[in-house]
Amino acid sequence: MTKIAVIGAGSWGTALAMVLADNGHTVNLWGRRKEQITEINSRHTNERYLPDVLLPNNIIGCDDIGEAVKDVETILLVTPTKGIRDVLGQIKPHLKGPVLFIHGSKGIEPHTSKRISEMIEEEIPESKREAVVVLSGPSHAEEVCHRQPTTVAVASYDEKAAHKVQDLFINQYFRVYTNDDVIGVEIGGALKNIIALGAGISDGLGYGDNAKAALITRGLAEISRLGTKMGAHPLTFTGLAGMGDLIVTCTSVHSRNWRAGNLLGKGHDLDETLEEMGMVVEGVRTTEAAYYLSEREDVDLPITAAIYDVLFNQKSAKLAVDELMGRGKTSEIGELTDILAEKLEEGNSPF
Numbered sequence: 396m397t398k399i400a401v402i403g404a405g406s407w408g409t410a411l412a413m414v415l416a417d418n419g420h421t422v423n424l425w426g427r428r429k430e431q432i433t434e435i436n437s438r439h440t441n442e443r444y445l446p447d448v449l450l451p452n453n454i455i456g457c458d459d460i461g462e463a464v465k466d467v468e469t470i471l472l473v474t475p476t477k478g479i480r481d482v483l484g485q486i487k488p489h490l491k492g493p494v495l496f497i498h499g500s501k502g503i504e505p506h507t508s509k510r511i512s513e514m515i516e517e518e519i520p521e522s523k524r525e526a527v528v529v530l531s532g533p534s535h536a537e538e539v540c541h542r543q544p545t546t547v548a549v550a551s552y553d554e555k556a557a558h559k560v561q562d563l564f565i566n567q568y569f570r571v572y573t574n575d576d577v578i579g580v581e582i583g584g585a586l587k588n589i590i591a592l593g594a595g596i597s598d599g600l601g602y603g604d605n606a607k608a609a610l611i612t613r614g615l616a617e618i619s620r621l622g623t624k625m626g627a628h629p630l631t632f633t634g635l636a637g638m639g640d641l642i643v644t645c646t647s648v649h650s651r652n653w654r655a656g657n658l659l660g661k662g663h664d665l666d667e668t669l670e671e672m673g674m675v676v677e678g679v680r681t682t683e684a685a686y687y688l689s690e691r692e693d694v695d696l697p698i699t700a701a702i703y704d705v706l707f708n709q710k711s712a713k714l715a716v717d718e719l720m721g722r723g724k725t726s727e728i729g730e731l732t733d734i735l736a737e738k739l740e741e742g743n744s745p746f
C-alpha cells in the first residue's frame with residue numbers, strides 16, 4: 396500500500412481521497428484552512444464540501460503542505476485550476492526524489508492557454524517528476540463519496556504510470572480505464588464545463604430537451620474540432636472524458652457549471668451567480684481560455700463564443716441563442732473531417 400498526498404480538500408479532492416483510502420492507501424489530505432483540517436482529523440467529516448459523509452480513518456488532514464508531501468511517492472493535485480501553479484510552487488522545495496504527479500482538475504489557464512499537465516511540466520523540474528497522469532471522466536464527487544458506480548479515464552504518455560494509477564484507484568465502485576491521449580482527456584474534461592454552462596443557461600431560459608441535446612451534441616463537435624487540431628485523438632471525445640462527462644455535467648443537478656448557467660439563464664449576472672455558488676465554477680475561466688485558443692488554432696467554436704459574450708460582454712442569453720440558431724448554414728462533420736485531412740496531409744496523423 397502507498398502513502399499519497401492529495402492537494403485540495405474540496406469536494407473532488409475529498410472524494411478521491413476516500414477512493415484511495417477505501418483501497419487501503421494512507422492519504423495526507425491537504426487543505427489551506429486550519430479549521431477544516433481540524434474537522435477532518437477530529438470528526439472525520441468535511442461538512443462544507445461533502446455534507447453527511449463519514450471519512451475513513453486513514454485520511455489524515457494536513458494544513459502544512461510540506462508535511463503533506465513528506466516521504467510520498469505520489470501527489471494528486473485537485474485544487475481549482477487557478478490554484479495549480481501556486482500549490483506547485485509550494486510543493487517544489489519539499490521534493491527530494493522523483494514523484495508521480497496525478498491531477499484531477501478540469502480547466503485551462505486563461506492567457507497562457509496551458510493545460511494542467513503542461514503547468515506541472517513547467518513548474519516541476521524533470522528530475523523531480525516520475526510521470527504526469529491525468530484523471531478525468533463523468534464523476535460527481537457527491538456520488539463517488541457514496542460509493543456509487545463511477546467510471547473515469549487516466550491518461551499519460553507513460554504507459555506504465557497510467558497502469559500504476561489505474562491500480563491505485565480501481566475498485567468495485569470506481570472503474571478506471573487507461574488512455575494515452577493526454578491532450579484529448581484534458582481538453583474534453585476542461586471544455587465540457589463551458590457546454591454545461593450553456594445547458595444550464597438553456598434550461599434557465601425555459602428551453603427543453605431538444606435544445607439541451609443540441610448543445611451536448613454540437614458542443615461535442617466543437618470540443619472535438621479544437622482538441623483534434625491541438626493533437627488529440629478524435630475518438631477520445633466519444634469516450635469518458637468527452638461524451639461521458641458532457642452527459643453527466645449537462646444533465647445533473649450536482650453540476651456547479653450547470654447550476655451557474657441556470658442562474659445566468661434566469662437573468663442573474665455573473666457576479667451574483669458566482670457569489671451564490673460558493674464553489675468553483677471552472678467553466679467561466681475556461682470559456683475565456685477556449686475563446687483565445689479558438690483564435691490561436693483558427694477553429695470555429697460558436698457555442699463557446701456565444702457563452703463568452705453572455706459571461707463577459709453582457710449579451711442577453713436569449714439573444715445569444717437566437718444568434719446561434721440563425722448562423723449561416725454548415726455541414727455536420729465537414730469541419731472536423733477538414734481538420735483530419737489537413738493533419739494527414741501534414742504527416743501528423745492522430746491515429
Ligand SMILES: NC(=O)C1=CN([C@@H]2O[C@H](COP(=O)(O)OP(=O)(O)OC[C@H]3O[C@@H](n4cnc5c(N)ncnc54)[C@H](OP(=O)(O)O)[C@@H]3O)[C@@H](O)[C@H]2O)C=CC1
Pocket residue numbers: 403404405406407408426427428444473474475476477478479481482499500501502534535536537673674675677
Ligand atoms: N466536484 C466534482 O465533482 C469534480 C470536480 N472536478 C474538478 O476538481 C477541481 C476541484 O474542484 P472541487 O473539489 O469540486 O472544488 P470545490 O469548490 O469543491 O473545492 C475547492 C477546494 O480548493 C481550495 N482552493 C480554492 N482556491 C484555491 C487556491 N487558489 N489554492 C489552493 N486551494 C484552493 C478550496 O479551499 P477553501 O475551502 O479554503 O476555499 C477547496 O478546498 C476542479 O478543477 C473541478 O473541475 C473534477 C471532477 C469532479
Ligand SMILES: O=C(CO)COP(=O)(O)O
Pocket residue numbers: 501532533534535536588591640643644649650651652653675676677
Ligand atoms: O466534472 C465534474 C463531473 O465529472 C463536476 O462538474 P462541476 O464542476 O460542474 O460540478
